[in-house]
Every structure is written in C-alpha cells, then in structure tokens.
Amino acid sequence: MSSRFFFVFCLFVGVMSLPGNTDNEKLLALCAKPYKDQIIWFLNAFWHKIEDQAETLWQFKHKCEELDLEKHEEGNALDEMSAHRFLEIFNETMTVREMRAKLRSSGAIGEGRVPNVPITHILIFRFDIDWRYLVNASQGDNKEEIEKAQRMLEGVQAAYEESNERASEAAKAVIEAESREAASKRAEVEAKEREEEAHAAKAELEAALAELHAQESAYEQKTQTLTKKSEEGGVVSRNKAKNELAQHLGEDPLPLRKAKITQAAAVKKAERATLAAAEARTAAAEATKRATEAKEECKRTKEAAEKALEEAKQKLKEAEDYLNEVKSRPGQAQGAIWWIERELHEAKAYVPERKGGYRKK
Template identity: 35%
Template sequence: SQAETRQNPRYSLRRLPPLRFKMATDMDKLKELSAKKYADQAVAFMNVYWDKFYKNEKAREELWTWTNIFIKLDKKKEKGCELNEFDAHRFLEQIDETLSVKDMREFLRSVDIDFNKMVSLTEYLVSKFKVDWKVYINTPIGMDEKRQKELQDARNAVIQAKEKAENAMAEKKNSDKAAAEAKAAAEEVKAALAKVLSEEKKYQSKLAKHEKDSKDTSLGVVKRNKAANLLQQLKAKPTLSLQQAKITLQAAERKSTKAAKKAANAAIIAGEALKRAEQAFAEAEEKLKEILDKPVAGGNGSSWWLNREFEEAKKYMPKSKLAKMMKKRVKAEEKA
C-alpha cells in the first residue's frame, strides 16, 4: 500500500531502477586507440613496450619507418589512423613482406582485431611483436597528466617548427624561381639590346651609303636623286627590322622590371619565413631540452619520438642556419 511504502524506505528503494554505469570494454579501448593518429599509436606502443626499444636502435627506427609508410599510403596522411586491405598489402610490399592474395587475406583476418576490414598501426604492431592486445591496452604508461601536457606542448612546438620550416623552404623555392625568371628576363634584355645595336649599325651604314651616293658626282643624276630620296625615307622612318628590335627591347625591359620586382618581393618573403622558422626552432629546442632533461619513470617512448620528430624537422632547415643556431646555443650554455 502507499502507507506501507512511505513507512518502509527499504521497500521504496527496491522499487527504484538500479543505477547503471557503462564500462568501456577492451574492444572499446582498442578501437579508441586505433582511431588515434598514426604517430600517437606508435608512441603509445613504444611507451608500453619500451623494453623492446630502448636498447634497440634498429627497432626504434623501424617503427619510425613503418609509421611514416602508413602515413604516406593513407590519403589522410598524418591525420589517418588505419589502412584498407589494398594499402595494407602495399605496406607489406614496401617493407619486403610480400604475401600472396590468399595469405594476405589470412594475415588481415589475423591482424584485424576489431573486424572492420581495416588495419590500424596498433593492430599491425600487436601482430608484429606478438603481444596480447588486451594486456597492451590495459597497461598504464606511468605518466602523470602534467608530464603528458609538457610532452604535448613540446611536440606542438616541434610540429609548428617543422611547418614553419616547410613554409620557409617553399618560399625559398618560390624566391629561387623568381630570381631565375628575373635572370632570364635580364638575359632577354641583353639579347634584345644587342639586336637593337646590330640593327642600328646596319641602319647607320645604310644612311651613310645613301648620303655618300647622293653627293657622288661620279654617279648619274638619277642615281644621286634616288639615293637622296632613300636617305630622306630612312631618316623619316628607320628600317622595319630596327623598329621591331626596339619594340622587342622595350617589351623585354618591361618584363625584366616586373620580374626583378617580383624576385625582390619573393626574397623578402622568403627571408621573413626563414626568420619565423628559426624562431620556432629555437623555441622548440628550448622546450625539448627542458623536458628531456627531466628524469621520468614513464613515457620514454614519447620522449624518444619527440626528439626524433625534431631531428626530422631539421631536414627542412638550411644547414648554414642550423650551424648558426648550434653556435648560438653553445655560447648561451657557456655563459650560463
């Protein structure tokens, strides 16, 4: 009865629906990890199984290479997380693990833990290193949130430095192209000027000849008058070839002026882009040094990957600038 319910709270509670909390299953955790970007998947695996990597440079570099092949094959590039059957086969071909179509499908079935007919880097690594995926996805990496944030901040700085270096490289190519075009345009002016001088010489030679013939008493009146008439015509209107040569020269000069201006602007833009890249690299290097100098119990894979990304980013910077940055850093350390 209603009276009994009010008097007996235990009875009332039993009538309420039980509270339910949905716990993430191992498969949910695997799917979440497999949905991360390739680099994040690689770092996660390296963090948990650092014992397989820390004394094995070959293994570290192989993981780096595999990750970048996945990225290269995926249309989404760095933002991707898994490959389809065709691209997974291409991946195996590139690392010299070619399989027949039948063996490939069997391999995919064995690797594709979540049965979505796609192969994530995580699934490949689990298969390659023959680890228990359930143990893997439930193993903590031993990093607190502060350390993870520091690593992510440093990584963002490295990524930004690489992007700015790539932009600087692109602007340098634009500048070099503009400079080459300006040089070619200047050569066209030089050639056009030479043509004008050549035609001018021919023109003056004709003027001199007609001038001479018009005054040569050894010639008949008709020839002298003809020469005088031609002389007046040439003075009034130079030869067509000379006129065309001058028009070509004027066009070449306009083109050269425009190209030179474009090259100058491109050089300024390239210089500014390089300065921004240098600044970004200096900031990234400072953050990297600060975080790598700290002793930590976990996240060694993250630290190694971060340093490897920075070394890779350096390839986009001119060697002369890297040497300058190194010299500057050494001086700063000596003063400290």
C-alpha cells in the same frame, strides 16, 4: 600547414585514457585512431622495451599511409590485401590469418570476420605484448609539456614550410630575372648595332645624293657658262660656244634627275629606318633597366627568405633544447617526445645541407 605536418596529440590533450567500459571496447577505440596515434600510444606504453624499434615504427606509419589509398594519413586500418603487402615489405613471416588466430586466442578480437587490419593488431602480434596492458597503459603525466612541445613543433614546421617555399620561389625568380636581364642586354646590343648600321647606310645614301646634286649643279653651271660665251666675244668664239652649248643641251638630263629623285626617296626611307632603330634601342635599354631592377628585387626577396630560414633554424634549436629538458624529467610520454623529435628532424630536410640540413633519401 599540410596535413602530414599537422599534429593533433589527442592522446595527451585532455584524454589520457581510452574510452570504453571493457578492455575490448578500449582496444576498439585505440584501433579507430589514425595510424600515427595508434603507434604513439604503443610507443608510450612499451617505450623501455621497444625504444630501439622506434624508427621501424616510424616507417610502419608512413608505409600504412602509403598503402591506404583511400584515407592515407587519416586511415586507421588496411584492407587484407594491403596488410599482406605491408607484411611482405617488412619481411614479416606471419600471415594475416595467423595474426588473427593469435588475437582471437588472447581475446583481443571475437570469432566474427574482421574485414580490416589496424596497425595495432600488427604491433600486438609482432612484439608479442599483452594487449590488455596496452589499452590501459599510462600515457605520461606531462600533458602541458607535450602541448607546449606540440606548439613549438607546429611553429617550426610552419616557419620551415613558409621560408623554404619563399626561398625556393625567390631563387627561381632570381634565375628567371637574370635570364630576362641577359636577353634584354642582348636585345639592346643588337638594337644598337642596327641603329649604327642604319646611320651608316643613311650616310652613304646622303653622300650619293650629294654627289648627284653636285652633278646637277655642274650641269646647270656649264649651261650658264656656255650660254654667256655664246652671246659675248667674237664671232668665232660665240659660234664655238654655241656648238658646245648645243652638244651640252643635247645630252639627256633625265637619268640624272631620275637618279636624284630615287636617291632622295632612299635617303628619306633610311631616315625613317634610323629613327625606328633609335627608338628600338631606347626601348631595349628601358627593358634592360626594368629587368635589372626586377633582378635586384628578386635578390632582396631571396635574402629575406634566407633570413627567415635562419630564424626557423633558431626555432628548431629552441624546440630541440626544450624537448631535451622535458626528456630528463620523470613520468614523461617518451614515445610522444621521440615522435616530436623525429618530426623536428624531418623539418631539417628544408634546410640546405651546407647549413645543417640533410637530404631525404
């Protein structure tokens, strides 16, 4: 689980008050807590006065973590330059110097130099509250309920993170698989076309070779016929046949023989090309089959991820229902409950808008 979703409500789990023998020591202990924990403590202490400012404090927490370039969510105080930047972002008219002067006058801090600015100092000054009341404020008597709500929240966040990651990866895998399948099908079509072209070329070469064989056979048949005529019959017919045979044998048979040899070699080459084309088509068909199977598997994975997302939505509803029940009871840490609800709302960013989620701005 990522750190931004990891909740350690140490304010409510086992430790319901701040350590320290004096209020100043307690304030130092509060200011040493991470930004989130400081703000939740503040919300619990003054919930009925600042309930309508809870969303602003939510923004304060995230902006502090953003400006704290070294510690981020694990930080507790901004350096002076970052604190000035923070005040400018939220259109606060006070300066860090003015804030410290007022804190000193109230006894919250001493006369010595304070290098950094905890978010608690900003909240004390901005809302003009009694810091002594703050450090001693009740944090509710619902420790077990908060612990249960925290566990439910962590379950929701883990479920959403996992299912969303799986769904995103599966959707991407489906697109890639469909692309590979389409490419394989195109390759299969092209291979089939090449095979057909090779078959056609081979057929033409075979026809030409057959014609050469026929010409050679006709030549030999004519030779045999004229030879027989030159040996049989009357003198005139034999002499005529001899003259014709001499003329016939005087023709050069080499071009015909050479053409036959060349054509036979071309036919063999075409046979090899046809065989290669057939093998390529078979390989392309196998690749298409594998790509289709992979696509179907990716679709099944996507469906499983979407089902997991629906299960996460159910966990979210259960957590929301439980928090609504807890809120209705007296003595609750309302600030902590609001914070958990806000985190549950953030979890909905993992859900597609068409299914009840929302788009982060």
